[in-house]
Amino acid sequence: MRFTKGHGTGNDFVLLPDPDSQLDLTPSIVAALCDRRRGIGADGVLRVVRAAKHPDAVGYADAAEWFMDYRNSDGSVAEMCGNGVRVFTRYLISNGLAEPVDGSLPIATRAGVVRAEVAAGEIAVDLGAPRITGGAVATLGGLTLAGTAVDCGNPHLVCVLPASIELGGLDLTRAPGFDPAAFPSGVNVEFVAPAEPVDGADVHVRMRVYERGSAETLSCGSGACAVAAVALRDAGRTGGVVAVDVPGGRLTVTVGDESCWLAGPAVLVAHGEVDLATLAA
Numbered sequence: 001m002r003f004t005k006g007h008g009t010g011n012d013f014v015l016l017p018d019p020d021s022q023l024d025l026t027p028s029i030v031a032a033l034c035d036r037r038r039g040i041g042a043d044g045v046l047r048v049v050r051a052a053k054h055p056d057a058v059g060y061a062d063a064a065e066w067f068m069d070y071r072n073s074d075g076s077v078a079e080m081c082g083n084g085v086r087v088f089t090r091y092l093i094s095n096g097l098a099e100p101v102d103g104s105l106p107i108a109t110r111a112g113v114v115r116a117e118v119a120a121g122e123i124a125v126d127l128g129a130p131r132i133t134g135g136a137v138a139t140l141g142g143l144t145l146a147g148t149a150v151d152c153g154n155p156h157l158v159c160v161l162p163a164s165i166e167l168g169g170l171d172l173t174r175a176p177g178f179d180p181a182a183f184p185s186g187v188n189v190e191f192v193a194p195a196e197p198v199d200g201a202d203v204h205v206r207m208r209v210y211e212r213g214s215a216e217t218l219s220c221g222s223g224a225c226a227v228a229a230v231a232l233r234d235a236g237r238t239g240g241v242v243a244v245d246v247p248g249g250r251l252t253v254t255v256g257d258e259s260c261w262l263a264g265p266a267v268l269v270a271h272g273e274v275d276l277a278t279l280a281a
Contacts, residue, residue: 012042073215138189140172157187207227209223
């Protein structure tokens with residue numbers, strides 16, 4: 001099986017070219033590929049499939065040629081991955097599979113068709129306006145933290161930390177607790193702290209995230225969009241630019257009335273082949 005390894009601010013992926021949807025990509029194969037000691041190692045797998053060839057995307061085939069079939073590192077299917085879309089776009093362009101029209105490239109996902117734009121050194125993607133849907137709580141060790149539920153095509157719970165709790169001191173080696181009635185399909189939990197003002201941003205925050213199906217990651221693009229929506233709301237703004245610092249770098253989120261542009265680096269670092277029989281063993 002051919003593969004490419006890429007990342008966006010340290011959120012890393014194995015990309016599998018499968019234009020005609022012929023791979024039997026089971027959860028166990030995904031988990032084995034993502035194993036950092038016995039496999040290639042990644043936060044998730046991006047299967048590169050033509051929309052017309054995949055049952056989850058055939059309805060989008062008129063709007064987008066390519067479908068991002070995203071799987072978490074435990075093999076579970078997810079609706080959206082903001083950093084994944086940006087790395088997926090880099091792969092398509094670098095391999096001559098697609099060219100932006102007027103700088104824009106549509107990508108089909110399980111959350112619908114999103115639009116990517118390519119600029120020097122960065123790729124931005126419009127994930128659509130985040131929807132703040134209410135309040136909920138997360139538990140972490142002996143802490144109970146108030147949070148805000150945000151729908152970015154996938155579910156998020158954004159917890160702004162009180163001043164007495166240090167972001168870097170949180171133990172995210174175990175999954176935070178949450179109300180399964182509020183999040184029946186699980187939830188990505190973001191922990192947020194304020195940061196010093198930076199040029200070009202209306203708000204600047206720091207974020208760590210525990211992703212469902214992948215544990216703590218160095219970055220989460222859709223999570224950064226969720227965090228930006230909450231940060232702007234708390235600042236009394238309906239839109240604006242938010243710099244989101246994650247352990248893997250910085251993402252820039254621009255929220256408008258009907259849009260949420262996620263921008264940052266998207267890098268391809270390796271290409272190769274993996275022996276499925278050895279991986280399965």
